[in-house]
Amino acid sequence: MARRRQAVTIKHVAADAGVSLQTVSRVINNEPNVRQVMKERVQASIDRLGYVPSIAAQRMSGSRSYLILAINDRERTIADWQSRQGTDWVDQMLLGGMLKCAEHGYRMIFELVDTHNDHVERELGATIAALQPDGVILTPPHSDNPLITGFLAKQKIPFARIGSIASGPGIAMTMDDEGSARRATEHLIALGHRRIGCIAGPEEYDLSNWRIDGWREAMSAAGLVTEDLCTRGDFSYESGVKATNLLLDLKSPPTAIIASNDQMTLAALDTANQRGLNVPEDLSLISFDNTPVVRFTVPQLTAVDQPIAATFSKAVELLITNGDAIVENQPVVTGGSLVERSSTAPPRGGARH
Template identity: 75%
Template sequence: MARRRQAVTIKHVAADAGVSLQTVSRVINKEPNVRPEMSLRVQASIDKLGYVPSIAAQRMSGSRSYLILALNDRERTIADWRKREGTDWVDQMLLGGMLTCAEYGYRMIVELVDTHSDHIERELLAAIAALQPDGVILTPPHSQNPLITNLLDEQKISFARIGSLTEGPGFALTMDDERAARMATEHLIGLGHRRIGFIAGSLEYELSAWRVHGWRAAMEEAGLETADLLAEGDFSYASGRNAATRLFDQGMPPTAIIASNDQMALATLETGRERGIDVPRDLSLVSFDDTPIVRFTHPPLTAVVQPIADVVARAVELIIADQAGRDVPDMPVAVPATLVLRSSTAPPRHG
């Protein structure tokens, strides 16, 4: 039976460099109170021995864990994974969070937590005790849950709240959803549309209301009516079909529709196709999210591109800056979305 290769530890590095364990720890943790020549000496031993700093070694100073914990909605995430209908939200969160953490010598760990659980405090405290994170990133709907935000505040853990402007502790970040909805609406108005429907997402998410406000504000500024043009969904495909049906069944159906996520936009596209409604000849369609699938529909969908990776990267930077005692900008921090134009929007047939 082959013997397991002995791992190189911090003790080996200290012995090779002829320094104390504390000095190696300070070099690994990039602390400022290490002389440059000592840092080079320790780094030379690390390179020579092929030492990879472990989380345990990084914790030797007792001040940091170099871990950032990201919490995502368990129920919705698992449901999407099992149906194989998930968006790329988690992928983009990992892209922005993991790469930015790596730049600063941190690690990011993702945990799924059910925000509706009666045991949420116990679950979260258990995760904190096990991981001892330096910071936590909250995504909707966790970011607006006072049980979670108050608990983290009591534990004196730096945390970022994505998609929530509710008063309270933590760094508030948004993707400027109200502006994004306004931008999508103004694009359609510019094409000549006057009856523009809007399919809202779950009101459990603050951003759902922000998007409705952006759509309504753009319509009102253009002197256009919004009565009977708002339909509520919950971000699911089924709710998108129901909402699209309500809009299509009106005496004067909309000539354009904005859906608050890709699943509901796809449902609108299919529901319209079943009724002989052609996109974009009879109906212009805009989606939120811009997950990969909307680029391969027929036609490809015009969509609001949410900068998920960028906003999570910014959240990581804010937490690390706070840990280092550096100044952070005024809240909230807005990372603006963009609108990508594809062939699902066009001028209305009848002006």
């Protein structure tokens, strides 16, 4: 049986070129203060042996780790995975982040951290010490957790804060939640709706409040009332059922509802059907997220498409190319889009006041 070919390592290159491991690492990383003749000598060995640099070899110089760490909320992520209900936030994170990392010869590492843990600094510190990332990407609610942002700033590790506009260290980045909510509301107003409900997310997420602001701004600009038309859920299906019932039990219920994620919108759709309401004839629905599940409902759901992959790609780009530099135009905004499907239509019998 043929023997497996032994993998070529940095040690083989060093021995072949007759130089130290550190010298090979400096050549691989294209660092200064390496004589041209030495570069050519090491490169000749690399070419002759067919050596492909590994992250371990690249890290030997100590200047960079070639790793970007993305952190997501442990409790909510695990709940989403276990429910198997079609959420694809993590998929889109990795799609945008990993592909951009690969363009620059980097790797993305994905970790879950409990933002409510009193020992979050110790937990994060252990992860940072083990991986020594060149940059960190924080997602809500980590983005505005002062224990996390303060720790990273103290460690002088460049980081991006997705879904955050608060002042402070790190690169603030948003997906224009306020603008997306405003455009979704304007779409419904253009269809003739006057009573438009809003099911927002929990207060711990700043983006929940931004979406309320966008909805309220569009309603106010059109001279429409918002009193009693906004309620909150916690992004779960069950909370969406409760919020929808609260809105539909109003003396003058809404003819349209914008919900802050797909699970709560699915709940609104099912609740409307159970109450004998037809969507979109009796109740129009717009969702946030645009995960795959919204294309398999009846009717298919109109949704705000969150530019998650594009935002993470931009975050990686900024961390790699702009590391410690200050991004002047903050927050860095990546706008979403409204994907119109079959769940929105003019209200039955014209606008209801």
